[in-house]
Amino acid sequence: xxxxxxxxxxxxxxxxxxxxxxxxxxxxxxxxxxxxxxxxxxxxxxxxxxxxxxxxxxxxxxxxxxxxxxxxxxxxxxxxxxxxxxxxxxxxxxxxxxxxxxxxxxxxxxxxxx
Amino acid sequence: xxxxxxxxxxxxxxxxxxxxxxxxxxxxxxxxxxxxxxxxxxxxxxxxxxxxxxxxxxxxxxxxxxxxxxxxxxxxxxxxxxxxxxxxxxxxxxxxxxxxxxxxxxxxxxxxxx
Numbered sequence: 011x012x013x014x015x016x017x018x019x020x021x022x023x024x025x026x027x028x029x030x031x032x033x034x035x036x037x038x039x040x041x042x043x044x045x046x047x048x049x050x051x052x053x054x055x056x057x058x059x060x061x062x063x064x065x066x067x068x069x070x071x072x073x074x075x076x077x078x079x080x081x082x083x084x085x086x087x088x089x090x091x092x093x094x095x096x097x098x099x100x101x102x103x104x105x106x107x108x109x110x111x112x113x114x115x116x117x118x119x120x121x122x123x124x
Numbered sequence: 125x126x127x128x129x130x131x132x133x134x135x136x137x138x139x140x141x142x143x144x145x146x147x148x149x150x151x152x153x154x155x156x157x158x159x160x161x162x163x164x165x166x167x168x169x170x171x172x173x174x175x176x177x178x179x180x181x182x183x184x185x186x187x188x189x190x191x192x193x194x195x196x197x198x199x200x201x202x203x204x205x206x207x208x209x210x211x212x213x214x215x216x217x218x219x220x221x222x223x224x225x226x227x228x229x230x231x232x233x234x235x236x237x238x
Contacts, residue, residue, distance in 0.1 A: 014167075043225060052128075052214050052228030053168070066223050100167055107224050115160075115167035 014103050014116035022122045023091050031086040031119045033101030041065075041106060042084040043113065044076060047098040059084055060107055088121075096123045127151070128217050130229035138237045143187075143202040145232050147215030150196065155219035157198040158226065159189055162212045171213075174198060185209070210236045 015034045023029050035042050041060045045053035055068035059078035073089040082103070088095055098120050102113040131146040149155060156175050160168040172183025179191040189200045198215060212233045216226040 041224075045226075045228075050231075052216075052230050053226075055225040055227070058224055060224075066225055068225065102168075102226075112170055112173065113226060115169070117165075117167045120165075 014101060014114050016099075016101050016116035016119050018119060019117065020120045020122075022124060025091055025093060025123055027091050028087065028089045029091060029121060031088075031099050031101075031121070033084045033086070033103075033116060035082045035084065035101075035103035036114050039103035039105045039114070040082050041104045041111075042078055042082065043102045043104075044084070044086050045100040045102065046070070047100055047118070048094075049097070053100055056086065065107065091123045093123050096121060127222065127227045128215050128229035130213075130215050130232050132232055133230065134233045134235065136235040136237060137205045139207055140204050143200070143205045143209065143234065145200040145213050145215075145234065147189075147198045147200065147229060148196055149198065149215075149217050151217065151219065151221055153220060154191075154193060155217045155221065157189075157191060158216040158218070159183065159187070159198075159200050160214045160216060160228075162214065162231075164211075168214065171200070205234075205236045207236050207238065210234055 017032045043058040044056040047053040057067040062078045075087045078084045098118045100118045101116045104111040104113045129148045158173045159171040172181045174191045182188045215229040
C-alpha cells in the first residue's frame with residue numbers, strides 16, 4: 011500500500027511568483043485535504059477535494075487554488091506569493107467524507123518565499 | 125473562540141516519567157478528537173482517535189487518551205516516557221461544527237531528558 015507522497019520536498023520562490031505543489035493520495039482514498047503549517051503553529055485547513063470537486067475551504071484568499079485529478083491526486087497552486095506564504099504545506103488523504111475517517115498525511119512541502 | 129487549546133507549548137519530562145499533554149476543546153456537541161505526532165521535518169502521524177465509542181482510547185507507541193465530556197478535555201498520557209517520544213504533538217477536532225476538516229491546536233513540544 012503506497013502512502014501519501016508530496017513533491018517537491020523543498021522549494022524556494024521569490025515574492026510575486028506562482029507555485030504548484032503536488033500530492034499523490036494513498037491507494038483507495040478519494041478525498042484530499044491541504045493544510046498550511048506556519049513555523050511554530052498547528053496546521054490550518056486550506057481546502058478539501060472529494061471526487062474532483064472542492065468540498066470546503068478555509069480562510070485563505072482566492073490566490074490559493076487547487077485541483078483533484080481522476081486518479082485522486084491533487085495540486086495546490088498559489089499565485090502572487092507573499093512572504094507570509096512561507097510554511098510547510100501538508101496534504102492528507104482519506105477514504106470518503108466521514109469525519110471520523112483517519113487522515114493520512116504526507117511528509118509535506120517546505121515553501122520558502124524570499 | 126479557540127476550538128482546541130493545548131496547555132503548554134513545551135513540556136519536559138525525564139525518561140521513564142509520566143507524560144501528560146493537555147487538550148481542551150470547545151464544542152456544543154461531542155466532536156471527534158485526535159492526537160497526532162510530528163517528528164522534525166516530517167508530516168503528521170495519527171496516534172489515536174476518539175469517535176464516541178469507548179472514552180478511554182489506546183493508541184500506538186503506548187499512548188492513550190481519555191475523553192471527559194464534563195471537562196471538555198482529551199488529555200494524552202503515556203506511563204513511561206522514552207527518548208524516542210521527543211516530538212511535537214497536536215490535538216485536533218472534527219465533527220459537525222467543523223465541516224469536513226481537522227481543526228488543530230497550536231501543538232506541544234515534548235522534550236525527554238535522559
